[in-house]
Amino acid sequence: MDAFVMKEVGETGFADKDVPEAGPMDAVIRPTKGLVCTSDVHTLHGAIGERENLTLGHEVVGTVDAVGDNVDEFEAGDRVAVGAITPDWGSLAAQDGHPSQSNQALGGWKYANVKDGTFAEYAHVNEADANMARIPENVTDEEAVYVTDMMSTGFMGAEHAEIPLGGTVAVFAQGPVGLMATKGAVLQGAGRIIAVETVSNRQELARTYGADDIVDFAEGDPVEQIMDLTDGEGVDAAIEALGTSGTFEQCIQVTKAGGTISNVGYHGEGEHVNIPREDWGVGMAEKDIATGLCPGGRLRLQRLLRLLERDRVDPTHMTTHEFTFEEIDEAFQLMESKEDNIIKSLIDFELKPERRYRFHPPRIES
Amino acid sequence: MDAFVMKEVGETGFADKDVPEAGPMDAVIRPTKGLVCTSDVHTLHGAIGERENLTLGHEVVGTVDAVGDNVDEFEAGDRVAVGAITPDWGSLAAQDGHPSQSNQALGGWKYANVKDGTFAEYAHVNEADANMARIPENVTDEEAVYVTDMMSTGFMGAEHAEIPLGGTVAVFAQGPVGLMATKGAVLQGAGRIIAVETVSNRQELARTYGADDIVDFAEGDPVEQIMDLTDGEGVDAAIEALGTSGTFEQCIQVTKAGGTISNVGYHGEGEHVNIPREDWGVGMAEKDIATGLCPGGRLRLQRLLRLLERDRVDPTHMTTHEFTFEEIDEAFQLMESKEDNIIKSLIDFELKPERRYRFHPPRIES
């Protein structure tokens, strides 16, 4: 079968691989729709070290092709969403309430890390009963693929922020994860959401997803702007959705004593992430810091799909581009260049014969 | 009345001050026993800026001298413990569950910060019904004075660590707060407590208070030692009870994915406290960081006094020295020099006439 792989650090391409087989608890699916994630671009450039012919991708929905003997919940032909994170549910970390850390730190992250990813004609799913979910009839594949990572991760950012009902929250950066953190804040009952972003179509989408105020860091220190907006009080919670030490520091600065900083950004560079000592109340101001990796699991997927089923959220505003599987390399290049107002590129595995390139201008709700 | 003051940064001495008056919600007490705290030494050396003739001290018990018209729970003659932290209970932060941050970061810390401290013949207590507690008959003044700060702060370190029943915890530094964090870990059901300390009488006391293992950082990297002790797994929780960026980093390194770092140390120096990026799982390993300032309030004091009343803990092992109020400057000098195996100096306000100096070799339970 065709698989889109990282041949080595910095080099992508298609490889011919064997169709994976399903062990007794596993499934094999045929992807129908996928999304390209910035983390795959990091992987490609060596963030997790050298890999050889590793299939990329971890955000897909598809059709079940085969299931193992001990799989009870699914059968061939089912339309399913697969978690980007596929934990080992019997592991000690999962028993401890941290399935995404199963067996080792970030151990639930298997695709395009410790096993082949999902950008291939077929993909393998471990513990299928526990790690995938049937897609409701009135939910499209394009909608559903957003639950696998973007919604699960972004919403987690808001859940970990422990936003009080009617409380205030600042969300730093409005990429797809930040946008979903903004929407997550709405779904947690935030009373005021301040989004920090400078790119105009992202600002517009932030408003679409519920931001009340936009702070453009190109127009001045975002900390000062947020303190001004809140009459010097700061916010109940801040969400870091970029992954730099600088924005992390700003999160601590704008959070009031007793508030929460929720980190959801992937910190890819530097030896340290810095806590500003005085703004942190010399370690005694009760500004707690939470972190997390995308929650997986059938239950999580079902609950997120339920939000789509009842139109509580429409993630497809983030689909700015569409490509066929054959064109996927273009999608990767675009994700890397961040040109063309890219937010998310949808990969359509079913449109094979003719090449196709459709640019979506960001679709903002009026 | 006599008050022991910080005349200016770096200079202590006695001053003659007016006896404080009790507003309608307040009380005035006559201290009987006090404890000298390292944080006063920091204050003396300018950690919170310049002060002029500010009375020092925040850990005392005493006898009620007068109460305001609206004080219902106390009357003159009552033997009471006064919280080192005396929050404004109607403040927004208190309503939010963070009384120690009332009105501003660390705002519950009033004594020897924004108002005169307790090392004087008389001391003022704001919101007396809410901020002091009667001492049970079978609890001595010396025992009781430990609830005002050392027990409340150290135990909080263990409570914030969210140690699972039977879980593992490392406590970095075994000064009086660290020792009480160790004892707090016992009271939270820890299954294994690893204390990091190099001073021998503190190591002994750590064992007295429940440490199972002692890691001496003078004998090698404490991170390596803890990873060895735990077969490479790390601990469920780490408590920082020193207040340096270095030990804070070690806390993150020894904590397993999904665990908790509880900061209780006062970080007095440097621009940043550093999080080691990779050991923190690039911000996604679910290693949460909690911080706190000593909880105050009558309820907290009553509950800690109940632990003394029923012999669940004996904090007096930490009293290595005793001084009269007249000798208090010696106690400060000793706290600063850390000589003579000092852990805590007890100030006896009642033994005025003759001078007295008694050194207690650390009293370790056999």
Place this chain on the structure above:
Amino acid sequence: MDAFVMKEVGETGFADKDVPEAGPMDAVIRPTKGLVCTSDVHTLHGAIGERENLTLGHEVVGTVDAVGDNVDEFEAGDRVAVGAITPDWGSLAAQDGHPSQSNQALGGWKYANVKDGTFAEYAHVNEADANMARIPENVTDEEAVYVTDMMSTGFMGAEHAEIPLGGTVAVFAQGPVGLMATKGAVLQGAGRIIAVETVSNRQELARTYGADDIVDFAEGDPVEQIMDLTDGEGVDAAIEALGTSGTFEQCIQVTKAGGTISNVGYHGEGEHVNIPREDWGVGMAEKDIATGLCPGGRLRLQRLLRLLERDRVDPTHMTTHEFTFEEIDEAFQLMESKEDNIIKSLIDFELKPERRYRFHPPRIES
């Protein structure tokens, strides 16, 4: 001044009373808008025992007339919302995180219980800095009066239900508290909300506030209907907003193992509220039961007002009737008879001269 009182059990009327005075921490306000609450009807009929000339009412907004010397946050002329529950913030229960239970069970409930209520030309507010909040400019008095009890209580029902993001919840009864519990479930990110109600205008309002499904108990056993809707699984959480043992039992029956029952109804009758033993998993199915009394306090009020300020909720759909203060007895009679599709009666204290009676047909959003 005129006060609308309960002369004795069962008898209402106006009485001439002295204008209250503000103690040092207190305020006196002039009510502008109020809402009649079913609990006052209970009180009138003796639910909390005999009272003599007790002023009724606890849901008002108004203008500050006078403040005590120690009140910092408010001054005469401020437009404020006053909590229906006005806790003693220094009490042990408040320190324990349960301000509504200050000094005794339900002790934060003072108005029309242990002191004169708010249906008078002037009303007294204890601990004014802590128990009232300024109304933002773009929020009307009619909107704001809903935060004092209906929104705070109903939303609490949803908060205590610990609804997982995307989870399922059943809300039993859609009176004003139940309707706000339904809206609260939306604000907590529920994925599916099933409202149980038989009155048609309440069913319509339930949909307006976010219910996905309506279960009409007049058309069959609501437990069976809910189990059918959920394919036999039951719901993650059930909210009891009526106050009968029967609906409470149904809540336990429809909640899945591991779910939460949140009681917000006032149970006014019978010796016991019954837990169905087998449906409760013989005490081992991890179906936890939470209860609560309306949260008060400036922080809570501010956060709820923020939701109004940003149009997250419009509670005025519930105002079906309006009366002047002089007509308030009619409003009470209507609340008792439940005729005329009454949901909430707004009392306008400012329209004194001419009599007025306006019936609002329920205003449902299209």
Place this chain on the structure above:
Amino acid sequence: MDAFVMKEVGETGFADKDVPEAGPMDAVIRPTKGLVCTSDVHTLHGAIGERENLTLGHEVVGTVDAVGDNVDEFEAGDRVAVGAITPDWGSLAAQDGHPSQSNQALGGWKYANVKDGTFAEYAHVNEADANMARIPENVTDEEAVYVTDMMSTGFMGAEHAEIPLGGTVAVFAQGPVGLMATKGAVLQGAGRIIAVETVSNRQELARTYGADDIVDFAEGDPVEQIMDLTDGEGVDAAIEALGTSGTFEQCIQVTKAGGTISNVGYHGEGEHVNIPREDWGVGMAEKDIATGLCPGGRLRLQRLLRLLERDRVDPTHMTTHEFTFEEIDEAFQLMESKEDNIIKSLIDFELKPERRYRFHPPRIES
């Protein structure tokens, strides 16, 4: 192999059964020590309906005889403790944090319920890597067998009670689960533990395990006694460890507003468990009710074994009797009659040849 079975409701005996086989994730063990549990007596008398030749027993430790191909953590010969509750870790309920409710209410309870129990020469363990734990060298089999149910269940009773550090708790009934709830309260930092019990050796053991006060209900209403002991305040938490509606009601009565009732008793009779309406604050006093079934899983077992390894608790005081496997019927009869001051009967599977009967007078620590 020999298995001790329930032939039908009310009739026990030995049956000859096939040695179980281990599926790919499973193990087969040879029990070495077991404990007889009252719940098996309930089962025998039809509490969960008719069963035919169902092997009884769920509290055992033993030696691994065989493991499936996918078992990584164990091999033949390992000395292991097996959870009484053996959840399906990939189930939705386990993903939701309620593994004991996997797939259905109480679904983690498989032994002697939906599959053969452990009182046989060999026993089957599902998901072996996740459901059993290696016993540390310095922990005896007799000690270890208490972690499988008594310690896990009793300690859970204390954990769910959310006892504040230094808080007060009442534990109703001091059978083996109640005794471990008492010890659990110590391990949660309770400041005062009131044990309710009338049998003298259980009262003595309650003191051994940390009770500060004993309330003998044979000497008067326990509610009155507890209210007297607490100066009318009641307790922060009450633990129901008997399983009757009467004691459950008493738990609600003695718990202060804002406190927690933790149910750990198996309610075996009656249509309802009753909540006393007024003592429950008409559903608004914030007296929350938690329930639970014994937590299982390797992590839980390891943590409890760690408490034994470091002598934090000695459960063997509860072993009042010892029998060989051949004598097990006598142990069942004794558990039913409650004669001879029985608390727990230890079954020794290894002493086969000669019959043996040793009565232990309760071993109380001096």
